Amino acid sequence: DNEVDLLLGRMKTAAAPIRDVLRQIYGRLSQLGEGKVADYIPELAQANPNDFGISLCTVDGQTIEVGDCQKMFTIQSASKPFTYGLAIEDHGCEAVLQKIGVEPTGEAFNSIVLDETSNRPFNPMVNAGAIATADLIKGTDYPDRVKRMLATFARYCGREIFVDNAVFLSERTTGHRNRAMAHLMRNFGMVGDKFEESLELYFQQCSLLVHAHDLAVMGATLANGGINPVTQEQAVSTETVKYILSIMLSCGMYDYAGEWAFRVGLPAKSGVGGGIVAVVPGVLGIGLYSPLLDDKGNSRRGVEACIELSRRFGLHAL
Numbered sequence: 675d676n677e678v679d680l681l682l683g684r685m686k687t688a689a690a691p692i693r694d695v696l697r698q699i700y701g702r703l704s705q706l707g708e709g710k711v712a713d714y715i716p717e718l719a720q721a722n723p724n725d726f727g728i729s730l731c732t733v734d735g736q737t738i739e740v741g742d743c744q745k746m747f748t749i750q751s752a753s754k755p756f757t758y759g760l761a762i763e764d765h766g767c768e769a770v771l772q773k774i775g776v777e778p779t780g781e782a783f784n785s786i787v788l789d790e791t792s793n794r795p796f797n798p799m800v801n802a803g804a805i806a807t808a809d810l811i812k813g814t815d816y817p818d819r820v821k822r823m824l825a826t827f828a829r830y831c832g833r834e835i836f837v838d839n840a841v842f843l844s845e846r847t848t849g850h851r852n853r854a855m856a857h858l859m860r861n862f863g864m865v866g867d868k869f870e871e872s873l874e875l876y877f878q879q880c881s882l883l884v885h886a887h888d889l890a891v892m893g894a895t896l897a898n899g900g901i902n903p904v905t906q907e908q909a910v911s912t913e914t915v916k917y918i919l920s921i922m923l924s925c926g927m928y929d930y931a932g933e934w935a936f937r938v939g940l941p942a943k944s945g946v947g948g949g950i951v952a953v954v955p956g957v958l959g960i961g962l963y964s965p966l967l968d969d970k971g972n973s974r975r976g977v978e979a980c981i982e983l984s985r986r987f988g989l990h991a992l
């Protein structure tokens with residue numbers, strides 16, 4: 675059918691219809707019970723380990739998906755590239771670079787480490803960098819900043835987006851490490867006077883409810899130069915997309931980023947909720963959901979599915 679023709683035309687090697695390939699991958703990886711649901715935020719431990727969804731959305735807005743693609747979960751760190759884009763649009767790239775670096779850390783996502791020479795967090799994909807990013811979101815007051823953040827995600831998803839209040843409260847009452855990092859960055863002037871509100875903003879951003887289909891549409895929006903292919907709304911400028919995708923490629927998968935770039939070769943971002951968003955520029959977005967995480971905090975089935983999708987369809991960027 676039409677969607678398959680489109681993909682066949684753009685991808686290097688698609689031997690079988692796309693949906694069949696997704697079903698095969700889904701069938702094989704459903705059996706993979708390894709990994710562990712995140713429990714360091716108590717509310718995340720409620721996730722169903724059997725949920726698994728793979729969703730593709732093309733740059734002309736067609737969807738191909740298998741499994742639990744409408745099952746809601748919290749976006750967590752998969753939100754980070756999108757607020758980074760908003761910060762760049764609010765302040766310009768150079769001003770953001772003054773506060774947040776663009777170097778991979780090779781460290782865990784919650785590591786308490788700043789660049790010794792500049793005192794900046796290493797990149798916007800680790801928690802410290804994401805908190806500094808949240809601090810850059812403009813607004814007339816705190817509610818307005820939250821509103822602008824939510825509106826950004828709504829443009830990417832093409833629907834209204836809401837915070838899971840239980841997860842948000844769970845994050846903010848247990849987020850001592852994030853608070854400590856925010857204070858450390860306040861000491862170095864990397865965040866401003868309103869940093870406590872920025873922390874709240876960060877906790878809200880992590881607690882946004884999405885499903886795998888949303889992540890595919892968000893990825894497709896980036897693949898499509900910033901225009902949501904379903905609604906045709908411009909979510910972000912084409913120039914900013916370039917910066918977002920670069921940071922996703924180098925830093926999006928925590929301390930697995932190097933091996934990810936090697937094996938999958940696509941800009942992507944994972945979250946401890948079990949979501950992964952990946953981007954094939956000019957072609958499609960990929961949204962994955964399975965809450966069973968590996969020891970680096972990436973969705974185990976999600977990573978395996980991307981390795982296989984990349985291999986089967988020749989999606990590696992290089």
Ligand code: DON
Binds near residue numbers: 784852
């Ligand atoms: O800051 C936290 O602890 C989380 N809300 C960040 C979530 C996340 O996904 C980071 N790593 N996977």
